[in-house]
Amino acid sequence: xxxxxxxxxxxxxxxxxxxxxxxxxxxxxxxxxxxxxxxxxxxxxxxxxxxxxxxxxxxxxxxxxxxxxxxxxxxxxxxxxxxxxxxxxxxxxxxxxxxxxxxxxxxxxxxxxxxxxxxxxxxxxxxxxxxxxxxxxxxxxxxxxxxxxxxxxxxxxxxxxxxxxxxxxxxxxxxxxxxxxxxxxxxxxxxxxxxxxxxxxxxxxxxxxxxxxxxxxxxxxxxxxxxxxxxxxxxxxxxxxxxxxxxxxxxxxxxxxxxxxxxxxxxxxxxxxxxxxxxxxxxxxxxxxxxxxxxxxxxxxxxxxxxxxxxxxxxxxxxxxxxxxxxxxxxxxxxxxxxxxxxxxxxxxxxxxxxxxxxxxxxxxxxxxxxxxxxxxxxxxxxxxxxxxxxxxxxxxxxxxxxxxxxxxxxxxxxxxxxxxxxxxxxxxx
Amino acid sequence: xxxxxxxxxxxxxxxxxxxxxxxxxxxxxxxxxxxxxxxxxxxxxxxxxxxxxxxxxxxxxxxxxxxxxxxxxxxxxxxxxxxxxxxxxxxxxxxxxxxxxxxxxxxxxxxxxxxxxxxxxxxxxxxxxxxxxxxxxxxxxxxxxxxxxxxxxxxxxxxxxxxxxxxxxxxxxxxxxxxxxxxxxxxxxxxxxxxxxxxxxxxxxxxxxxxxxxxxxxxxxxxxxxxxxxxxxxxxxxxxxxxxxxxxxxxxxxxxxxxxxxxxxxxxxxxxxxxxxxxxxxxxxxxxxxxxxxxxxxxxxxxxxxxxxxxxxxxxxxxxxxxxxxxxxxxxxxxxxxxxxxxxxxxxxxxxxxxxxxxxxxxxxxxxxxxxxxxxxxxxxxxxxxxxxxxxxxxxxxxxxxxxxxxxxxxxxxxxxxxxxxxxxxxxxx
Numbered sequence: 001x002x003x004x005x006x007x008x009x010x011x012x013x014x015x016x017x018x019x020x021x022x023x024x025x026x027x028x029x030x031x032x033x034x035x036x037x038x039x040x041x042x043x044x045x046x047x048x049x050x051x052x053x054x055x056x057x058x059x060x061x062x063x064x065x066x067x068x069x070x071x072x073x074x075x076x077x078x079x080x081x082x083x084x085x086x087x088x089x090x091x092x093x094x095x096x097x098x099x100x101x102x103x104x105x106x107x108x109x110x111x112x113x114x115x116x117x118x119x120x121x122x123x124x125x126x127x128x129x130x131x132x133x134x135x136x137x138x139x140x141x142x143x144x145x146x147x148x149x150x151x152x153x154x155x156x157x158x159x160x161x162x163x164x165x166x167x168x169x170x171x172x173x174x175x176x177x178x179x180x181x182x183x184x185x186x187x188x189x190x191x192x193x194x195x196x197x198x199x200x201x202x203x204x205x206x207x208x209x210x211x212x213x214x215x216x217x218x219x220x221x222x223x224x225x226x227x228x229x230x231x232x233x234x235x236x237x238x239x240x241x242x243x244x245x246x247x248x249x250x251x252x253x254x255x256x257x258x259x260x261x262x263x264x265x266x267x268x269x270x271x272x273x274x275x276x277x278x279x280x281x282x283x284x285x286x287x288x289x290x291x292x293x294x295x296x297x298x299x300x301x302x303x304x305x306x307x308x309x310x311x312x313x314x315x316x317x318x319x320x321x322x323x324x325x326x327x328x329x330x331x332x333x334x335x336x337x338x339x340x341x342x343x344x345x346x347x348x349x350x351x352x353x354x355x356x357x358x359x360x361x362x363x364x365x366x367x368x369x370x371x372x373x374x375x376x377x378x379x380x381x382x383x384x385x386x387x388x389x390x391x392x393x394x395x396x397x398x399x400x401x402x403x404x405x406x407x408x409x410x411x412x413x414x415x416x417x418x419x420x421x422x423x424x425x426x427x428x429x430x
Numbered sequence: 431x432x433x434x435x436x437x438x439x440x441x442x443x444x445x446x447x448x449x450x451x452x453x454x455x456x457x458x459x460x461x462x463x464x465x466x467x468x469x470x471x472x473x474x475x476x477x478x479x480x481x482x483x484x485x486x487x488x489x490x491x492x493x494x495x496x497x498x499x500x501x502x503x504x505x506x507x508x509x510x511x512x513x514x515x516x517x518x519x520x521x522x523x524x525x526x527x528x529x530x531x532x533x534x535x536x537x538x539x540x541x542x543x544x545x546x547x548x549x550x551x552x553x554x555x556x557x558x559x560x561x562x563x564x565x566x567x568x569x570x571x572x573x574x575x576x577x578x579x580x581x582x583x584x585x586x587x588x589x590x591x592x593x594x595x596x597x598x599x600x601x602x603x604x605x606x607x608x609x610x611x612x613x614x615x616x617x618x619x620x621x622x623x624x625x626x627x628x629x630x631x632x633x634x635x636x637x638x639x640x641x642x643x644x645x646x647x648x649x650x651x652x653x654x655x656x657x658x659x660x661x662x663x664x665x666x667x668x669x670x671x672x673x674x675x676x677x678x679x680x681x682x683x684x685x686x687x688x689x690x691x692x693x694x695x696x697x698x699x700x701x702x703x704x705x706x707x708x709x710x711x712x713x714x715x716x717x718x719x720x721x722x723x724x725x726x727x728x729x730x731x732x733x734x735x736x737x738x739x740x741x742x743x744x745x746x747x748x749x750x751x752x753x754x755x756x757x758x759x760x761x762x763x764x765x766x767x768x769x770x771x772x773x774x775x776x777x778x779x780x781x782x783x784x785x786x787x788x789x790x791x792x793x794x795x796x797x798x799x800x801x802x803x804x805x806x807x808x809x810x811x812x813x814x815x816x817x818x819x820x821x822x823x824x825x826x827x828x829x830x831x832x833x834x835x836x837x838x839x840x841x842x843x844x845x846x847x848x849x850x851x852x853x854x855x856x857x858x859x860x
Contacts, residue, residue, distance in 0.1 A: 042844065043574060043578065043843060043844045044843040044844070044845075060490040060491075060492040060493065060825075061492075061843075062490040062491075062492075062840070062841040062843060062845075063490065065843050065845070067618070067842050067843060069617075069618040069619070070617075070618060070842075073617045074617070076620075079621065081578075081581070081582070082575075082578040082844070099582045100582065133845055134845065134846060137845070145512075148473065148512040151511070152511070152529045152530065187499075187500075187504070188497070188499040188500060188503065189499070190506075191509065389840070390832075391828075391829070391836075391838070391840040392840075394828050394832065395490075395825060395828055398821075398824050398825055398828055399821070399825070402820075402821045402824065410497075410819070410821040412473075412497050412500075413473060413474040413495050413497060414472065414473045414474070414512070415474075415491055415492075415495070415564065415567070416564060416846065
């Protein structure tokens with residue numbers, strides 16, 4: 001099968017993945033003399049930074065996702081196929097997908113990252129990851145189902161929440177569960193003793209929000225403690241059997257709610273030789289995001305590790321890196337096609353931020369650091385503006401205003417019950 | 431297991447179902463000397479009249495559902511259990527549920543209706559019903575998946591949409607699919623020939639919108655034709671094998687998208703003797719909604735058929751009937767407890783309406799009948815005001831305004847792919 005629109009004789013660029021990087025790349029190729037085919041297993045772009053709000057009933061799933069076809073409406077050199085890539089055959093310049101084989105002149109892997117359970121089948125089976133919308137919805141259902149169950153039979157494992165991993169996701173998730181507890185559960189479950197609900201945040205390194213400033217780390221921890229979250233740093237997970245989580249230092253917690261946000265790894269189809277992989281399962285790329293030894297295959301964003309003297313572990317796996325690499329790669333592909341020299345990537349770090357709860361966020365912008373109410377407004381503004389689509393911005397804004405004034409999280413519905421036993425690869429993540 | 435809160439010695443009223451009727455009943459019992467226990471297999475109330483907009487990408491599922499616990503926040507004589515009722519044991523005054531057995535003094539079945547396939551396993555397997563939120567989401571996924579598939583392999587069965595049943599649901603659904611086709615698919619799928627997308631509405635009786643005025647019926651049909659829907663009245667379904675639907679009069683249509691809105695039947699747990707059932711699988715009740723021979727068991731709303739001289743088939747299965755019966759039954763239960771005579775039900779018919787599309791609706795209010803733009807605004811206003819919860823009203827309003835000005839239907843995401851083969855009773859409806 002040839003790529004759609006292949007009657008025109010422009011070079012064919014296949015982009016795998018409609019995340020932050022893939023979208024920027026395809027947008028910048030608008031009206032250029034190339035044919036673009038994007039493949040994604042979802043028909044929508046996911047705004048991952050707000051997944052935790054979907055998981056905790058603050059937002060509808062639909063307001064943080066955006067149809068990929070709509071983003072590229074009217075871009076005549078763009079096609080989309082809703083498909084999963086099975087393997088790459090670099091020797092033939094083709095990829096095999098669930099909807100057939102496609103030829104490319106240039107292939108860009110913008111496939112992002114998946115949850116890293118560091119090889120533990122046990123953790124993979126019993127803990128809840130949160131990298132996709134279906135996963136966030138499963139998490140929401142599980143939390144609510146466990147609360148309903150706690151009313152039928154008193155069982156402390158149902159009311160203890162353990163969040164593993166103190167990065168932005170873990171901090172935001174444990175903060176959101178604390179708000180759910182204090183503002184919603186209290187009213188929704190008058191029969192439960194709200195003091196029986198405990199929230200633990202487990203982090204292996206000495207501080208939460210590892211890559212941020214010491215000031216941000218300290219404030220985030222303080223905010224979490226104020227909100228009733230038990231923060232355990234320098235503590236690692238030894239095992240979890242679905243009911244008891246064993247931690248280093250002889251700590252054991254009874255819990256049926258263990259949320260896993262302790263690590264990610266690069267995710268990509270077969271056909272990339274193992275020799276290109278570095279720490280975290282990312283693919284090593286050169287300064288123009290090209291994979292060594294593959295002249296026509298590139299990787300951008302979370303899945304790529306551009307290892308230089310300044311970035312010995314590659315760039316952080318955040319949206320701005322992916323977006324900047326996507327934009328530059330569009331330029332560079334056109335240069336390469338025109339036999340010009342591509343320009344090396346330079347990351348412009350705009351800063352980082354995390355929110356812990358209502359009126360509580362931390363922001364680092366270069367040497368400028370601030371925390372609290374103003375940081376929270378900045379966080380909201382930046383995230384609102386980054387959402388794709390006016391409708392989404394509006395709906396999220398309405399929801400946030402509503403939550404702000406009512407202390408409510410409106411969407412606490414068990415729309416698809418979560419059932420670990422009946423879950424297959426298919427129903428779990430896709 | 432005794433009902434929650436049973437330490438107080440007030441009469442125990444169990445309400446099965448948190449639909450329009452059950453909610454009104456429980457609300458009117460606030461601060462009265464009774465204990466109320468509501469059971470529902472969902473933890474939310476579904477605003478069924480707008481399900482078709484969820485199915486066609488116009489609204490998020492979360493904005494037409496409302497957490498049942500939240501509705502009764504602060505009502506101290508009310509408890510909720512998220513459970514399915516398995517059977518009733520009238521001789522013991524108990525019911526068996528998925529979370530245990532409960533005793534009652536009075537039992538009210540407000541269980542509503544389910545799709546009626548009139549005994550055909552084939553139709554049940556191959557057509558798509560739309561009575562619950564998960565079903566509406568499956569329908570949305572299926573429509574979008576079939577469009578994606580149509581790009582891979584040209585296949586007319588993927589682009590023909592057949593809606594069976596010309597009641598309000600069928601009319602609204604076929605109208606919404608037509609708008610999806612004309613305003614969204616055209617832009618989203620430039621590679622498809624939009625003229626290959628056909629929409630058929632099949633109705634067995636001589637007119638669509640059976641119970642409405644001739645004027646409304648005629649206008650609705652005209653609107654549908656203007657919008658490019660092929661309307662077939664007086665035509666019935668003979669068979670459907672998943673690819674070819676055979677109709678009376680020798681008509682055959684190739685379609686993988688057959689949506690079933692041709693009938694409903696009462697839905698209720700085991701333990702009600704078959705002798706009480708009338709047409710449509712509803713339970714025959716007396717003028718105070720009591721089931722014959724069961725002094726302490728009542729049925730309201732869709733599941734109940736109050737057969738009188740004026741209503742030989744019972745009342746129509748619409749929200750206002752359920753709500754009015756729920757309100758009156760609250761009063762009557764208190765009268766019965768106080769050994770007073772209950773008051774017979776009188777239905778106050780406020781009229782009926784249906785929307786076909788943008789600027790096109792039909793309204794009958796007694797002898798007053800109007801159609802078109804004004805009717806459409808009335809329809810929107812009434813439905814907006816009937817939604818439970820301010821957040822839902824606001825979010826739906828924002829979405830409608832957005833769609834009105836942009837001609838867009840924003841939530842066309844395949845969040846959980848639909849897979850007929852892997853579907854179980856559990857994943858299909860719940």
